[in-house]
Amino acid sequence: MTPEILSLARYLASSRAEFTLSEMNLYLSRKYDEKELYESLKPHLYDLSLFCDARYKCTKLANQPLPADESIIRELEGMFKTPRLPARVEKLVESYIERSCGKDWHTGRKADLIRENIVKQKEEYWKGKSQYPRIRIISYLLYHFPVYFCQYQYLLLDLLRSGLLTTKMSILDAGAGPGTITLSTIDFLRKLLEVYSKKNIDVKLSIKIGAVEQEAENINCYKELASSYLSDLKLDNANITMAEPVSAPLETVKLPEDYDLIVFSNVLAEMDMPPEQRADVVERVASASKNPTIIIIEPADLVNSTALRVTQHALIRKGFNIFSPCTLIWGIGCTGGNCWSFEEPGSIQVPGFMKKIARTGEPYRYINTDMKFSSVILRRDGITKHAYRAKGKFARLANLKKHVGKRVNVAVSVMSGNLGDEKTFVFKVCDATTSVPCYAVLPAYHMNDNNKAIFDAGYGGIIEISGTLIRENRAFSSYNLLITRNTAVRIVN
Ligand SMILES: C[S@@+](CC[C@H](N)C(=O)[O-])C[C@H]1O[C@@H](n2cnc3c(N)ncnc32)[C@H](O)[C@@H]1O
Structure with a gap:
């Protein structure tokens, strides 16, 4: 030009x-x-x-929050009721696999090798060279990609609800792998524009997406998938451009750009450094951005999930604030220690390519559909998802020791789905005053209209519980907050 x-x-x-x-x-x-x-x-x-x-x-194009009234959110929530990869993405991934391993990738020796690699990758001990050059990214696409693609859209929905998605955004996919976050973002915007068009809402979008990735193989896959997906989509009301992915480690990459949204999805845990130090990497990557929203997503297992909270806390010490999921209910921060909390939005539909590789005697080893992840959304401007603060009449969870055996009122965030079973419902709760784990326990036979709101609070939602009986669980060094038929639960966010 x-x-x-x-x-x-x-x-x-x-x-x-x-x-x-x-x-x-x-x-x-x-x-x-x-x-x-x-x-x-x-x-x-x-x-x-x-x-x-x-x-x-x-x-x-004026930069303003994307419309997100009740009816728009409801429509999108409807779309997320049956989470799945969009047909176009499924097809692109399968063609990529075919081009890399041949049309017969899901049969015979080739399929065995891929399966072996999926199992190894799953157990996190994949090392050495594979027989097929692209097999590592192939097994990632087959097993991890679909769930990671779908779960991220729940976080975008949260940002939309809170007015943090705008008409003009520069987004960074940090540790992009095959482009999970980039593709998922584009798909989310496609769905959103579909809703706007159905409702005759005229919204124009200008989006710029950048990526950083250290593995050449992954960058090639990213470029192929993301550019094919984008060029096939005909989005009349969106101008989405992708910058050339930067091939570098996040620890040293130079990023002069001002990003509005920076996403680290399943990448920090791969860094060979203590969780506190990962915060330095996040801070560095965000250093040229004026007021970014930062999303960090990690697997839900104990080690990775608790490490995320340590990184999160180190970022708070550097001047970031938590937008979600944690609310400082008493206006004071937690220490970030000993916190295992994750959300479980449900299961995705099994993509066709996953079904093909799972055609063996032990299909469950190759089927991965459960969305289960730990995440944090950070800002630097003090904005939080919930502004609620408890006052007066509630006991702090840090003081439960002196209330054991008594009924008290508490104000807490619900920090898990049901961890129990159908007979006893158990939810992790937190008010940011203690690192001792606390659980709200509701026996099914005590459930009634007065206390069942605990099921509707949602992950990170805030509830006031009136008249809960405090019990100490010495074996697990935790407290149980028993919800009986005389206990009231009210959602307050
Ligand atoms: C588990 S994959 C996640 C990919 C993608 N973000 C997702 O959620 O599906 C982790 C990716 O981060 C990349 N990665 C790990 N450490 C990195 C680093 N220090 N700098 C840049 N990329 C890194 C890996 O090469 C890999 O592609």
Whole structure:
């Protein structure tokens, strides 16, 4: 593209509310097709704050929160009731596998090797060289990718609800792997635009997505999947551009860009350093961003989940604040120690390619559909998902020792799904005052209209529990807050 085109576009963008690309020919030294002009300007539209539609009419794009009223959220929630990979993504992943391993990837010796690798990767001891060059990323696509793709969209939905997704956003996929987060973000925006269009809400989006990844193999996969997905999608109301992925370790990468959203999905745990030190990496990556939203996602197992809270706490000491899931109910922060908390939004539908690799005597070893993850969303501007603060009449969980055997009132966040069974429902609860684990325990025969709201609070939701009986569980060094038929539970966020 000639500098003439860009400088004219910059001038028109700053001096007109709208213009057509054909108009540009009036001022240029030679004539161009509109399409030609569009293609050369496309990578610059984000920086120019311009949106050019299918008829090549360009308008100024104001950055504002994406509409998210009740009916929009309800519609999206409906779409998430049966989480699954979109058909197009499923097809792209399967073609990628076919191109890498051949059409017969799911039969015979090749399938055995992939299965072996899935099991090894699952157990986190995959080492050495595989027979097929791309097998490592292949087993990741087959086993981990679908769940990670789907679970991330629940966090985006949360950001949308809270007004943290806007019409103009620069997003960084940090430790991108095959592009799980990039593809999932694009799919989420596609669904959202579908809802807007159904409701005749005119919203235009300008999105720029960058990525950092240290493995060349993964970058190749990322580029192939993400660019094919994007070029196939016809999104009339969105200009989504992808920057060339940066091939570097996150510890040393140079990122001068100001990002609005930075996502570390299942990457920090792979870093060979203590959890506190991972906070330095996050801080460095975000250092050029004015006010980013940072999402960190980790597996839900004890080691990775508790490590995330340690990293999270180190970030708080560096000046970040938790947007979600934790609420400082008494206005004071926890220590970040000994906290095992994760959410479980349900199961995804089994993608076709997963079914194919699972056609063995032990299919369950290759089927991965449970969404179960630990996450934190951080900001630097003090914004939190819930502003609730407890006052007066509630006991702090840090003081439960002196209330053992008595009934008290507490205000707590629900920090798990049901950890018990159908006879006894158990929820982890927290008010950020103690690192001693506390559980709300509701025997099914005590459940009634007065206390069943605990099921509707949702992960991170805040409830007031009135008249809960405190018991100490010495064997587990924890407290149980017994909810009986005389206990009231009220959602307060
Ligand atoms: C488990 S995969 C996660 C990929 C993707 N974010 C997702 O959620 O599916 C971790 C990725 O992070 C990359 N990675 C690990 N440590 C890294 C580092 N220090 N710098 C850059 N990338 C890293 C790995 O190469 C791998 O692609």
